[in-house]
Amino acid sequence: MLWYKAWLETRARFLTSLATLTIFCGVFVHHAVYVACSNTFPCAEGWIRPGRQAEFYRLLVVTQEFVVLMWVMAVVLLGMGGIVREKALGTASLTLSLPVSRTRLMRVRVGLGVLEAIALAVLPWATVFGVSWVARMPVLITQVGLYVLLLIGGGLVYFATAVLVSSVVAGEYTAPALAFGVVLLTAIMFDAWLRRFNVWRLVTGDYSIDRNTYLLSEHLPWLGIVASLSTAGLILLASVVVVQRRDF
Amino acid sequence: MTNEPVILTHCLTKSYGTAKAVRALNLSVEGNRITAFLGRNGAGKSTTIKMLLGMIRPTSGSATMLGKQIIDAEGNRELRKHVAYVAEDKPLYGYMTVEQTIRFASSFYPDWRSDVEKKLLRDYELPLHRKVKALSKGMRTKLALLLAFARRPDLLILDEPSEGLDPVGIEYLLQVLVAQAAEGVSVFFSSHQIAEVERVADHVCILEKGCLLVDASLDQLRQSYRRIDLVFASVPPERDFHISGVERIQTHGREMSVFASRNAEAIIARARDLEAVSVEVAPVGLRDIFLETVKEN
Numbered sequence: 001m002l003w004y005k006a007w008l009e010t011r012a013r014f015l016t017s018l019a020t021l022t023i024f025c026g027v028f029v030h031h032a033v034y035v036a037c038s039n040t041f042p043c044a045e046g047w048i049r050p051g052r053q054a055e056f057y058r059l060l061v062v063t064q065e066f067v068v069l070m071w072v073m074a075v076v077l078l079g080m081g082g083i084v085r086e087k088a089l090g091t092a093s094l095t096l097s098l099p100v101s102r103t104r105l106m107r108v109r110v111g112l113g114v115l116e117a118i119a120l121a122v123l124p125w126a127t128v129f130g131v132s133w134v135a136r137m138p139v140l141i142t143q144v145g146l147y148v149l150l151l152i153g154g155g156l157v158y159f160a161t162a163v164l165v166s167s168v169v170a171g172e173y174t175a176p177a178l179a180f181g182v183v184l185l186t187a188i189m190f191d192a193w194l195r196r197f198n199v200w201r202l203v204t205g206d207y208s209i210d211r212n213t214y215l216l217s218e219h220l221p222w223l224g225i226v227a228s229l230s231t232a233g234l235i236l237l238a239s240v241v242v243v244q245r246r247d248f
Numbered sequence: 249m250t251n252e253p254v255i256l257t258h259c260l261t262k263s264y265g266t267a268k269a270v271r272a273l274n275l276s277v278e279g280n281r282i283t284a285f286l287g288r289n290g291a292g293k294s295t296t297i298k299m300l301l302g303m304i305r306p307t308s309g310s311a312t313m314l315g316k317q318i319i320d321a322e323g324n325r326e327l328r329k330h331v332a333y334v335a336e337d338k339p340l341y342g343y344m345t346v347e348q349t350i351r352f353a354s355s356f357y358p359d360w361r362s363d364v365e366k367k368l369l370r371d372y373e374l375p376l377h378r379k380v381k382a383l384s385k386g387m388r389t390k391l392a393l394l395l396a397f398a399r400r401p402d403l404l405i406l407d408e409p410s411e412g413l414d415p416v417g418i419e420y421l422l423q424v425l426v427a428q429a430a431e432g433v434s435v436f437f438s439s440h441q442i443a444e445v446e447r448v449a450d451h452v453c454i455l456e457k458g459c460l461l462v463d464a465s466l467d468q469l470r471q472s473y474r475r476i477d478l479v480f481a482s483v484p485p486e487r488d489f490h491i492s493g494v495e496r497i498q499t500h501g502r503e504m505s506v507f508a509s510r511n512a513e514a515i516i517a518r519a520r521d522l523e524a525v526s527v528e529v530a531p532v533g534l535r536d537i538f539l540e541t542v543k544e545n
Contacts, residue, residue: 001351001352001355001356004352005341005344005352008341008343008344008348009343090337090339091339091340091341092303092339093298093303093333093335093337093339094335094339094340094341096301096302096303097301097303097328097331097333097335098328098353098356099325099326099328099329099356099357100325100356101321101322101325102321244321245305247298247303247304247305248298248303248304
């Protein structure tokens, strides 16, 4: 039932984000197909004019950049809430009087958040694949898989950051504002001084893209993904410790 | 139930910076009875209850509830299976319906009493499909009480349970509390409604500024506390009444009013020695005991 409670708490944010991302992806790939095929829309039998395939994949890179932006905003919002927010709303004493440990409460919240974050990555890109397939210009399924992998593997650190912020700050507006601030600041700072370690560029595929074909290389930056996932794990662990030590 | 105290604290203290919310509290709440926990706003009642339930970490001291140490997280989780708690503000999830709330809460308690749930649903006339956020304050209180009563607890902790209830609801609540106690449930509740406390409580604890000032059975309090009104021929010397048991003396000219927690006979004897013209002894209600106790401190 804790999963059900967590679902009730996040479903509005999740479904709104999912609808926004999916519609955006559908519309954008429809536009990309139109641009790639120029005046011959829909492309006849998968035929693409010479030089247009790279154009099509370049637009997919742009799609991923927008998807990353919206996905990060969505997972930051999904990371909000939790027992600290419940304290501000006055329901923490009900939740904490249940025979459930704070660790389990956090585990359920994080578990559902990760599942929703995965869904927010998979379904929009599945839409990209579906729309391109209907338009007879299917995106390579491996490319879709790689984009999703980058989004989840690299981007979960943003969700973890949001969970940590919401474990410290209770305000309805201050918590997301602070979380967005941290995300923005780290992106800018890493870009300025530690460009090679910028998670944002990792997630958008900037480190893996072939600038001629605009296809993602199958040699993904695994080290970066593992480092990002490990950082996310550590941040989530810190969140659990913070919540365990807090007074409610 | 054993004869061990259901709640036992030893020098339990909670500080927020330099401010002490609870000071070296030594509390012993026996099982199978209704214990009232009285105190003004900010006296430390809710802080004490939250420490017992593991929501707040004590600064120092120790406590056990149902025989388990409260500061051990796993032990506290285990003991919460046997404790029902209704907080002061009757917290409930506004986004759930009444039915969802009941299903949610019941899933954590294998001993959930469906018969009690059905009876209280009927008696309280709670609308099953209405969202909690659309319920009135009284309805929310009733739902919170239903969740507490139906989980078959060994210990029921209620913080201002009657707040938000109409007179009929309060009457019903008191009856249910007595019935729960009769079934072997230990009840520990805080309230500002002293008339209600006086009707149902077996034992009374009064907390003021984090310190336990009174810890006695209601019968003991009724028997030992007295107000003694004296009239003398001339202005009486107050210092002659500074004897054991005298809590407060008020003098208006030749009239003197002595509030005593015990030793009424000795005070009367002293008054007679001082040739009091009139001696009137009156029993004191819990309301006066409470007011005099907190006023003095």
